[in-house]
Amino acid sequence: MQKLLSLLLIAAMYACQSKNAPAPDPYPAGGLEGKVWQLTLFAVGPEPREVQAGTTVTIKFEGGKIEGHGGCNGYGATYASNVQQLSINNITATEMYCDNASEQESRFFEQLRFAQRYSVRGAIMEIDCGDMGNLVFRLHEQKTGE
Numbered sequence: 001m002q003k004l005l006s007l008l009l010i011a012a013m014y015a016c017q018s019k020n021a022p023a024p025d026p027y028p029a030g031g032l033e034g035k036v037w038q039l040t041l042f043a044v045g046p047e048p049r050e051v052q053a054g055t056t057v058t059i060k061f062e063g064g065k066i067e068g069h070g071g072c073n074g075y076g077a078t079y080a081s082n083v084q085q086l087s088i089n090n091i092t093a094t095e096m097y098c099d100n101a102s103e104q105e106s107r108f109f110e111q112l113r114f115a116q117r118y119s120v121r122g123a124i125m126e127i128d129c130g131d132m133g134n135l136v137f138r139l140h141e142q143k144t145g146e
Helices: 002-016 102-113
Strands: 036-043 057-062 065-070 074-082 085-093 117-121 124-128 134-139
Touching (some): 036 102, 057 102, 065 102, 085 102
Antiparallel strands (some): 036 057, 057 065, 065 074, 117 124, 124 134
16 A cells, blocks of 8 residues: 555656756847848849848847948948837948949848838848838858857
């Protein structure tokens, strides 16, 4: 009888143990701040355009300031956000010319000027630029030394 009670007690204790919690989402939903985002798509009109091969366009939001790379030039700007509203102003960039990336970079900067809203879902951020379309970014995986 004592063996049976001991087994029941052990079984009850085992059943009450907390189960392993699911692994946390490596890309939790959240805000813009402190993350480097890499542009993957210009969603303008019915046919979205991917970023040109061999170019990397990034954006980082931190304390009201933006910094990043437009595919050819480094750039900076200021921004204001409230909930999911977004405005980007005072975009400045270095002035190097790159044969393949300059047109894409100009289009990117122009769209940023029309930013109205943003959304972050996991590792994807989308900036709604009104009539200028959307910019779709993925969380940038930085490599050592970057």
